[in-house]
Amino acid sequence: MAKSSKLVAAKRGRVLLVRRRRDRLWMFPGGRRRGRETEKDCLRREIREELPKLRLGRLKLWREVKAKNPRSGRKMSDAIFIANKAFGRLAIGDKKEIDKATWRKPRGIRLTPTSRYIRDKLFPKRG
Template identity: 80%
Template sequence: MFPGGRKRAGESERRCLRREISEELPKLRLGPMKLWKEVKGTNRRSGRKMSDAIFVAKKASGPLKIGDKKEIDKAAWRKPRGIRLTPTSRYIRDKHFPR
């Protein structure tokens, strides 16, 4: 699953991403990030409205040391195929890594 989180009051999407990454994977360093797509929808099961801002970083470095073990139990670099993904994560994978 891709990292996720919620914006705080007055926080930009980019600042939220940086904060969430630093909380969940504090040793990970990201290069410049670019907003790739904004996706809005409704969860089919819960009916909850969702809004995702999807960023792409050209470079990532550092170990995947977990910061908050209540939110993440394991982190690993994986190839984009052969793993179970959420619909949003699958959409991102298929757009960036077509078959």
């Protein structure tokens, strides 16, 4: 089982990203599993905590990533889910952890290493 879960939600060429307060890096929303919860339960709980007004449609597991990030050297152990729908206000729930949420294009922004990996696999550069 993966240690954490991440959400990829896209609409009209933009993806949902949240900004971590501590280092101001952007990332796909999600977080670490607790106890015996499944990866999908973890993701639903994390979204309720971070973005309580956001509603998600069906979640589909895209990939489990267990690798060493080539740039940071950090071990990744993430279950990456794709939502077929995401709607509602982007109100921040956990203001100690997250200070901003937005829909935007996934390039030209400082991402965490794991989120950069996800972006490069799902939204490769064109040209």
